Amino acid sequence: MAGRIARAERAGTTRESILAAAERLFAEHGVFAVSNRQVSEAAGQGNNAAVGYHFGTKADLVRAIVRRHTERTERLRLRMLAEIGDSSDVRDWLACLVRPSAEHLAALGDLTWYGRFGAQVMTDPVLREIMVEESLTSPALHRVLDGLNRCLPDLPAEVRAERGDMARQLMVHMYAERERALAEGTPTPRSNWHDAATGLIDALVGLWLAPVTPCP
């Protein structure tokens, strides 16, 4: 019994170190440029097949990394939702959309990798489905999008759809770019994640409420 618990704990630690090593290597060198063997080595696993044993394919590994982070942003988003109730201010809903990822990255410490990892996954023709599937299962995100829709002005369906896409693209790529600048020591427009999120919320309020040019 004690032996079984010790084995389970050891497996948990191994999984954690593989996830951390994979996220870092993927962010810095690219998801496809890094082999499972390199991840196993960086995670300090003597056995080069450790990734396969614990996670399966590279897609499975990517999904496990995504899931580890979405669990935490989900909790942050639920807390913010409880605070704004049924607000009718577009800005409140955009804050619930944008702040949780920024807060999560801020809480992870000075150097993070998930922003760059996420941007690669969202841009890859195959891996992006994983991100989409995982975020579709987020009840908090659905509530945010419902709330936002309720207090937006009347917009043509196509404009609503494209502005939703734009908001998502900006969240993914602006945070990834900020993370990259921090890692490389190059300048970033804002000095912390909170202010970066504020800048993004300001811009998204303008984007969502912008007048629409009719297309014939």
Add this chain to the structure above:
Amino acid sequence: MAGRIARAERAGTTRESILAAAERLFAEHGVFAVSNRQVSEAAGQGNNAAVGYHFGTKADLVRAIVRRHTERTERLRLRMLAEIGDSSDVRDWLACLVRPSAEHLAALGDLTWYGRFGAQVMTDPVLREIMVEESLTSPALHRVLDGLNRCLPDLPAEVRAERGDMARQLMVHMYAERERALAEGTPTPRSNWHDAATGLIDALVGLWLAPVTPCP
């Protein structure tokens, strides 16, 4: 002499078919997932080392693809600049920023690959430098950014910088996503590239002119 010209023409055709094959494979399968050997084969080259012979490394190949397209968008942008003169309307300058890529993609035909290719390059930690270097050498783009800056309201430098980043991200990723949807036969918010650009210009006008929340 005639032999030398024939050889040069043959090399030009070979280069063209390699560039076209590489762009398509990179867009569909990912820049890092595709080998130079696969590109050579898809380009109908009996010699598997054709890519290396004609272009050098994968980074050189990526740069050649980028350059082939930026030459054409540069011409489209210069023509638009001549039309708007020294306009003081933010919208005119944003149109010069956003329309040339959309017009270029529209002119390439029903199925294109450069949008998805470009988004991957811009997100990759190493390859993005190629795109940045190539666009830095565009006089037309510099004139657009100068013109835009002249007619924007007074904004804090950090806000100006981050909104510039946002505009760039949206151009790259919204067009890539539209191209992907067309290739996969999934719905897109707009029925053509011109209207997609109009939607993006509307959104960017709102984004650039949005009120700024002061950060302490």
